[in-house]
Amino acid sequence: MIIYADNAATTKMSKTAINNMLPYMTDIFGNPSSLHTIGQKANEALESARKTVADCLGCEPKEIYFTSGGSEADNQAIISAAKLGEKKGKKHIISTEFEHHAVLHTLNKLEKEGFEIELLPVGEKGNVTAEQIENAIKSDTCLVTTMFANNEIGSVLPIAEIGSVCKSKGVIFHTDAVQAAGHLHIDVKEQNIDMLSLSSHKFHGPKGVGVLYSRIGIPLVNLIEGGAQEKGKRAGTENIPGIMGMAAALKEAVENIDENYAKVSYLRDKLIKGLSKIPHSALNGEPVSRLPGNVNFCFEGIEGESLLLLLDAKGICASSGSACTSGSLDPSHVLLAIGRPHEVAHGSLRLSLCEWNTEDEVDYILKVTPEIVEYLRNMSPVWKDLVNGKKEFML
Amino acid sequence: MALYTDTVMDYFVNPRNVGEIENPDGVGEVGNAKCGDIMKMYLKIEDNVINDVKFETFGCGSAIASSSMATEMIKGKTVEEALAITNKQVVNELGGLPAHKLHCSVLAEESIKAAIKDYYDKNGIEYDKNLFAETDCVKSDSYV
Numbered sequence: 001m002i003i004y005a006d007n008a009a010t011t012k013m014s015k016t017a018i019n020n021m022l023p024y025m026t027d028i029f030g031n032p033s034s035l036h037t038i039g040q041k042a043n044e045a046l047e048s049a050r051k052t053v054a055d056c057l058g059c060e061p062k063e064i065y066f067t068s069g070g071s072e073a074d075n076q077a078i079i080s081a082a083k084l085g086e087k088k089g090k091k092h093i094i095s096t097e098f099e100h101h102a103v104l105h106t107l108n109k110l111e112k113e114g115f116e117i118e119l120l121p122v123g124e125k126g127n128v129t130a131e132q133i134e135n136a137i138k139s140d141t142c143l144v145t146t147m148f149a150n151n152e153i154g155s156v157l158p159i160a161e162i163g164s165v166c167k168s169k170g171v172i173f174h175t176d177a178v179q180a181a182g183h184l185h186i187d188v189k190e191q192n193i194d195m196l197s198l199s200s201h202k203f204h205g206p207k208g209v210g211v212l213y214s215r216i217g218i219p220l221v222n223l224i225e226g227g228a229q230e231k232g233k234r235a236g237t238e239n240i241p242g243i244m245g246m247a248a249a250l251k252e253a254v255e256n257i258d259e260n261y262a263k264v265s266y267l268r269d270k271l272i273k274g275l276s277k278i279p280h281s282a283l284n285g286e287p288v289s290r291l292p293g294n295v296n297f298c299f300e301g302i303e304g305e306s307l308l309l310l311l312d313a314k315g316i317c318a319s320s321g322s323a324c325t326s327g328s329l330d331p332s333h334v335l336l337a338i339g340r341p342h343e344v345a346h347g348s349l350r351l352s353l354c355e356w357n358t359e360d361e362v363d364y365i366l367k368v369t370p371e372i373v374e375y376l377r378n379m380s381p382v383w384k385d386l387v388n389g390k391k392e393f394m395l
Numbered sequence: 396m397a398l399y400t401d402t403v404m405d406y407f408v409n410p411r412n413v414g415e416i417e418n419p420d421g422v423g424e425v426g427n428a429k430c431g432d433i434m435k436m437y438l439k440i441e442d443n444v445i446n447d448v449k450f451e452t453f454g455c456g457s458a459i460a461s462s463s464m465a466t467e468m469i470k471g472k473t474v475e476e477a478l479a480i481t482n483k484q485v486v487n488e489l490g491g492l493p494a495h496k497l498h499c500s501v502l503a504e505e506s507i508k509a510a511i512k513d514y515y516d517k518n519g520i521e522y523d524k525n526l527f528a529e530t531d532c533v534k535s536d537s538y539v
Contacts, residue, residue, distance in 0.1 A: 302453065303431055303432070305455035305456055306407070306454065306455050306456050306458075309455075310408070322455070323430070323431045324431055324454070324455035324458075324496075342428070342429040342430075342431075346431040379414075379451050380433075380452070380453040381424060381434075381435040381451040381452070381453055382428050382453040384415075
């Protein structure tokens with residue numbers, strides 16, 4: 001038995017997505033830029049997908065740009081808003097400490113080019129308030145970029161409030177909605193979002209496709225130069241099968257969003273309740289304002305990678321923010337941002353569910369995880385020091 | 396290819412010599428929880444021969460496997476033979492480790508040395524201090 005509980009990393013493709021891709025690999029394989037029928041059919045499909053995605057986000061089709069994924073969309077949105085600001089002499093950008101690296105590394109690059117980057121603290125629960133954003137906005141702020149929901153600890157940010165603050169201050173608001181799209185209600189007009197990134201493979205679509213929504217009036221800077229695709233803002237022959245799969249997957253996710261939310265959040269809460277019984281453990285992230293599928297815990301005295309490998313040996317696919325899983329010496333910057341000490345952050349476990357997980361699977365995870373934590377604690381000198389009182393428990 | 400060799404997985408999932416020795420003749424603890432790896436090695440030594448050895452490890456799969464393998468490699472050996480064991484030998488016995496995990500084998504070598512140093516100190520045995528250089532997590536990572 002394989003229990004896939006790593007849906008925040010990527011999801012299995014839906015049959016809907018696959019079925020909507022197949023014709024564009026076989027019969028309608030044309031290049032949308034070609035004038036012949038087979039090319040024009042592909043172009044019609046491309047534009048229908050743009051309309052579908054726009055309807056899902058509450059915007060105009062011409063505000064949708066297809067990209068290679070969430071990272072590219074984040075890069076292009078941030079760089080475009082920064083360059084626009086620079087022209088007006090505005091070089092202050094506000095973001096948060098716990099953004100995805102696609103955002104943080106782009107901001108690092110801009111900082112080296114002379115932009116002033118302000119990363120707001122996210123507190124113990126891992127969130128920011130619209131008030132924090134409002135207080136940080138200066139006369140030369142050109143962009144606020146915050147994630148819609150955090151990929152590691154699941155906190156959902158007050159996006160509509162942040163959008164409202166940005167609108168009233170005349171600052172462009174970009175949100176990395178990679179974890180939110182297809183799982184939480186998005187309406188870019190209602191929520192005052194100027195730019196938004198999403199990634200297809202987080203909602204049962206194919207990998208290698210994403211979307212940048214950019215409100216009319218914000219000029220985009222090209223990351224890829226070449227042909228006139230995507231209104232000249234993103235060169236390269238369009239990934240038609242990928243785009244068709246994504247559009248179908250997003251439509252399906254949005255149509256079932258409330259039903260899936262109820263089902264998945266029920267399983268999430270059961271997992272959280274069960275794992276909380278493990279002594280010296282703590283939930284990471286917002287307890288209430290939380291992605292429906294996200295469970296993230298720290299277990300004191302053990303290291304996350306060994307926990308993952310033993311879970312894998314029992315058929316459970318999960319992830320961790322330990323240094324050993326990141327290939328660096330430091331554990332997850334998100335866990336450090338919410339104040340978890342290094343020692344504790346190494347012992348983190350993220351389980352991310354989708355609507356295809358079952359209650360039986362959750363019960364099995366709840367049976368196996370405490371046994372593995374105990375097994376690893378029994379061979380851990382750190383745990384022994386904690387139990388013997390040589391070190392103080394932090395959780 | 397999987398992240399780890401079958402041997403690493405075997406020593407991680409079925410670790411040999413895990414646990415603690417009461418009244419050990421030497422104990423060594425290396426690494427630090429901040430870096431994500433701590434190894435503790437317990438030795439029972441009689442007539443200069445390591446009769447028994449146990450380990451406890453806080454760390455990733457390769458850290459647990461490396462320490463377990465190291466205990467098997469020194470059991471029944473003389474103290475000098477154990478001191479001569481290098482991290483490379485541990486890696487070879489494990490059938491290889493990913494490059495970013497090589498520091499786990501370094502910690503295993505260091506934990507043997509730390510336990511023997513403790514044995515020397517407890518018994519007033521003279522030794523070459525250069526054999527037991529102090530390391531921290533940043534340095535150990537630089538072995539990679």
